Amino acid sequence: xxxxxxxxxxxxxxxxxxxxxxxxxxxxxxxxxxxxxxxxxxxxxxxxxxxxxxxxxxxxxxxxxxxxxxxxxxxxxxxxxxxxxxxxxxxxxxxxxxxxxxxxxxxxxxxxxxxxxxxxxxxxxxxxxxxxxxxxxxxxxxxxxxxxxxxxxxxxxxxxxxxxxxxxxxxxxxxxxxxxxxxxxxxxxxxxxxxxxxxxxxxxxxxxxxxxxxxx
Numbered sequence: 001x002x003x004x005x006x007x008x009x010x011x012x013x014x015x016x017x018x019x020x021x022x023x024x025x026x027x028x029x030x031x032x033x034x035x036x037x038x039x040x041x042x043x044x045x046x047x048x049x050x051x052x053x054x055x056x057x058x059x060x061x062x063x064x065x066x067x068x069x070x071x072x073x074x075x076x077x078x079x080x081x082x083x084x085x086x087x088x089x090x091x092x093x094x095x096x097x098x099x100x101x102x103x104x105x106x107x108x109x110x111x112x113x114x115x116x117x118x119x120x121x122x123x124x125x126x127x128x129x130x131x132x133x134x135x136x137x138x139x140x141x142x143x144x145x146x147x148x149x150x151x152x153x154x155x156x157x158x159x160x161x162x163x164x165x166x167x168x169x170x171x172x173x174x175x176x177x178x179x180x181x182x183x184x185x186x187x188x189x190x191x192x193x194x195x196x197x198x199x200x201x202x203x204x205x206x207x208x209x210x211x212x213x214x215x216x
Contacts, residue, residue, distance in 0.1 A: 025162050025163065027159055027162045028159060029156075029157035030157060031132055031155070031157050033080060033155060033158075034079065036158045036169060037075075037167055037205065038076050038077060039075060039205055040073070040075075040205070041072065041074075041167070041169060041205045042070075042071070042073075042204060043069065043071035043072070043087070043201060044201075044202040044204050045070075047200075047202040048200060048201045048202065049065065049198075049199070049201075050065065050066050050069060050197070050198070050199050051063050051064065051065040051066075051198050052064050052065075052195050052196070052197055053195070053196045054179070054193075054194065054195055054196070055191065056190075056192075061196065062191070063096075064105065065095050065096075066089045066090065066091075066094055066095065066119075067093040067095050068089070068093035069089045069090065070087070070088050071085060071086065071201065071203070072203075073085045073169070080126055080128070080136075080153065080155055081126055081128055081134070083126070084123045085121075085138075086121065086123070087120065087121045087122075088120050089118065089120070090118070091106070091111045091116060091117055091118060092106055092113040092117060094106060094111065109186045110184055110186055111142070111143065111184075115143075115144075118141070119141065119142050120139075121138050121140050121149070122138050122139050124137055124138050132155040133152070133153065133154050133155070134153055135150050135152055135153070136151045136153045136173070137149070137150045137151075138151070140177065143184070145181070145182045145183060147177065147181050147182065149175055149177050149197075151173045151174065151199070152173060152174055154171065155169070155170075156170035156171060157169070157170055161204065165207060166204040167204065167205040168203070168204045168205075169202065169203045169204075170200075170201070171199070171201050171202075171203075172199065172200055173197075173199040173201075174196065175196075175197050176194055176195065176196055177194075177195050177197070178193050178194065178195070179193055179194075179195050180193050
């Protein structure tokens with residue numbers, strides 16, 4: 001038995017030492033908006049998240065997310081104060097991890113994705129509230145109805161991504177809106193009217209002289 005254990009231990013240690021060590025990637029991220037090159041940035045398709053959460057019977061906040069979106073950021077010399085963003089979410093990509101509920105949300109009583117396949121946001125103004133923070137007001141369109149929505153935005157930093165070699169910016173944002181304003185009244189009051197929006201997003205600017213590799 002001892003011989004068997006020693007053999008197993010030897011085999012495991014040999015396998016581990018034969019593996020190629022993982023390279024630790026480190027880099028510095030600047031919190032200065034002035035360091036960001038001007039131009040158009042695209043949403044990194046692998047590093048973003050948009051979720052809605054609503055009150056559910058006063059037990060908890062039920063979370064739904066979206067799995068497909070595109071966005072572009074036009075960044076100028078004034079940083080967040082003078083830049084603009086537009087985003088488009090595929091309404092049919094709504095995902096609650098409950099297939100039956102997903103089908104109901106896509107149906108005519110809620111998002112009605114057959115008629116209104118897109119959820120869109122276009123920024124209109126930005127009011128700075130701190131060195132790396134501010135409130136962004138823009139037009140949110142759901143089910144063909146457009147209403148103003150204000151988001152609290154934080155600039156997380158900028159650097160050249162060490163993996164993709166692209167100029168990359170990161171942001172966090174959140175806000176609230178009334179779903180009734182967009183005709184989303186089904187299930188009220190069991191499901192609350194106030195919708196909290198949470199956003200995490202990275203935007204990148206491709207280098208014309210480099211073919212980017214996928215970022216994990």
